[in-house]
Amino acid sequence: MTVTIVDGVPTLHPEHGAVSREVHRWYNSAVPEIGLDGTAHWFGFVTDTGPYWARAVLSIGDPAQVPAALADLRAAYPAIGFRVMVDDRERSARLDAALRENGCRYEESTTYLALTGPLVSPAPGPAGLEVTTAGPNDLAAWADVKVRSFGDSEDTPAADAVSAEIGTRKAELPLAECWFGLLNGEPVAVLAHYPGPDSLVFILGTRVPFRHRGIAQAMLTRWVAGSPGARSLMINATEGGAPAALYRRLGFTDEVYWYSKYELTR
Numbered sequence: 001m002t003v004t005i006v007d008g009v010p011t012l013h014p015e016h017g018a019v020s021r022e023v024h025r026w027y028n029s030a031v032p033e034i035g036l037d038g039t040a041h042w043f044g045f046v047t048d049t050g051p052y053w054a055r056a057v058l059s060i061g062d063p064a065q066v067p068a069a070l071a072d073l074r075a076a077y078p079a080i081g082f083r084v085m086v087d088d089r090e091r092s093a094r095l096d097a098a099l100r101e102n103g104c105r106y107e108e109s110t111t112y113l114a115l116t117g118p119l120v121s122p123a124p125g126p127a128g129l130e131v132t133t134a135g136p137n138d139l140a141a142w143a144d145v146k147v148r149s150f151g152d153s154e155d156t157p158a159a160d161a162v163s164a165e166i167g168t169r170k171a172e173l174p175l176a177e178c179w180f181g182l183l184n185g186e187p188v189a190v191l192a193h194y195p196g197p198d199s200l201v202f203i204l205g206t207r208v209p210f211r212h213r214g215i216a217q218a219m220l221t222r223w224v225a226g227s228p229g230a231r232s233l234m235i236n237a238t239e240g241g242a243p244a245a246l247y248r249r250l251g252f253t254d255e256v257y258w259y260s261k262y263e264l265t266r
Contacts, residue, residue, distance in 0.1 A: 010116045010117060011116060011253045011254060012116060012253075012254045013114040013115075013116050013232055013254045013256060014116075015231060015232065016114075016254060016256060018231075019114055019198055019231065019232045019234075019256045020256045020257055022198050023112055023198070023200075023234070023256055023257040024087065024257060027045070027047075027055075027057050027085070027087065027259070028044075028045040028057055029045070030047070031047075031175075033174045033175050034171050034172050034174055034175055035171055036048070036049065039076075041072065041073075041076070042069075042072075043056075043058060043059065043060050043065065043068075043069035043072060043073070044056055044057050044058040044059040044060065044069070045057045045059070046073065046076070046077065048077065048079075049083075050079075051078075051079070052079060052080055052081060053079050053080075053081050053082065053083060054073075054077045054079040054082050054083075055082070055083045055085065056073050056082055056083070056084050056085065057085045057086075057087055057259070058084065058085065058086050058091075058095070060091075060095070061091050061094060061095070063094060063095055063097065063098035064098075066095060066098035066099055066102050067098075067102050070084075070102050070103070070104070070264065073264075074266060080265065080266055081263065081264065081265045081266070082263070082264040082265075083261055083262070083263065083264075084099065084104050084261070084262040084263075084264050085259045085260065085261050085262075086099075086259060086260050087257065087258065087259040088258075089258060092109075092259075092260040096260070099262055100262075103264055103265070104262035104263065104264045105262060105263045105264075106260070106261075106262050107261045107262060107263055108238050108239070108260075108261055109238070109239040109240075109258065109259065109260045109261070110236055110237070110238060110239060110258065110259055110261065111236065111237060111238075111239045111244055111255050111257075111258050112200070112234050112235075112236045112255065112256050112257035112258065113234060113235055113236070113237070113244070113247050113248065113252035113253065113254065113255055113256070114232050114233065114234045114252060114253075114254040114255075114256045115224065115232070115233040115234070115235075115251050115252050116251060116252075116253050116254050117251055118251065119220065119221060119224045119250055119251050120249065120250050120251045121217075121250065122217075122221040122224070122225075123214040123217040123218045123221055124214075124218055124221070125181075125213070125214050125215055125217070125218025125219075125221075126183065126213050126214065126215065126218075128183055128184040129181060129182070129183055129215060129218055130181075130182045130183075130185075131179055131180070131181055131182075131191075131218070131219055131222045132179065132180050132182060133177060133178070133179055133180075134178040134179060134180050134190075136170065136173065138178075138180070139166045139169050139170060139178070140162065140166060141180075141187055142169065142178050142180060142187075142190055143157075143162045143165035143166045143169065144157055144162055144187075145180070145187045145188070145189065145190045145205075145207060146165055146190045146203065146205060147161050147162055147165055148207050148208075149189065149190060149205030149206055149207050149208075150205050152208055153208065154207065154208055154209065169192070172192075175194055176192055176193065176194050176195075176202075177192065177193055177194075177195055178190065178191070178192045178203075179191040179192070179193075179219065179222075179223075181206070181215050181216075181218075181219050183210060183215065188206060188207050188209075188210040188215060189204075189205065189206040189207065189210065189215045189216060189219060190203060190204070190205055191203060191204050191216075191219045191220075191223065192204075193223060195227070195230075196230070197229075197230055197231045197232075198230065198231055198232045198234065199223075199227050199230045199232070199233050199234065200234045200235070200236065201220070201223060201234070201235040201236075202235075202236055204216050204219065204220070204235070204243070217250070220235070220250065232256070234252070234256060235247050235252055236257075239258070
């Protein structure tokens with residue numbers, strides 16, 4: 001493995017291979033702690049995520065196998081829809097046409113970026129910013145801020161969107177932590193991460209009126225400072241988006257995992 005040094009900072013994590021294998025395991029094995037059961041099939045690993053959706057991470061590499069794989073997926077699970085993932089760039093490019101031709105609608109690709117050195121330009125945030133942990137009783141308020149932030153809107157979120165967010169976060173609480181960013185006591189930003197040896201920030205958002213003030217960067221600074229014993233610190237983002245570019249500038253330069261995602265309905 002060749003490690004490139006840019007401005008004195010390595011662009012790859014020193015344990016790139018081990019970290020990549022660990023994140024791959026998260027998506028290719030069951031997670032009973034949060035109620036996610038999974039089963040290995042000839043075409044990949046399927047996680048039953050509820051009565052409506054199942055997630056399939058394909059391991060096949062031959063486009064000719066796609067029709068049979070999707071047929072067996074539909075036959076094996078009663079879900080009305082599926083999130084179909086391919087977690088390898090080369091295989092994704094090879095399977096893409098066949099997936100689309102067989103009813104899969106491409107949604108997006110997600111990159112997982114590992115911090116490879118000190119956080120670049122750590123930020124304290126604006127005066128009056130406080131970062132606090134959201135407990136089970138705070139999830140409704142947390143979900144409200146999350147939906148506003150990711151929807152790029154200050155309109156009152158739809159009740160079903162907030163309810164769905166609360167349900168998802170409750171299920172993840174055995175493994176995850178949810179944080180508020182409070183500015184002079186008002187909830188303005190959210191962060192969610194999985195703590196542990198390989199810690200991942202999987203949600204980071206700021207409400208529209210409070211952006212460009214360093215709030216999200218300050219929350220990342222707090223997270224990094226509070227994880228001194230972690231082997232790796234990671235954040236995920238939609239590939240090609242402004243957040244991913246920002247995270248790379250902050251020092252998250254090593255892509256340790258990646259997947260393309262499609263929607264498949266019956």
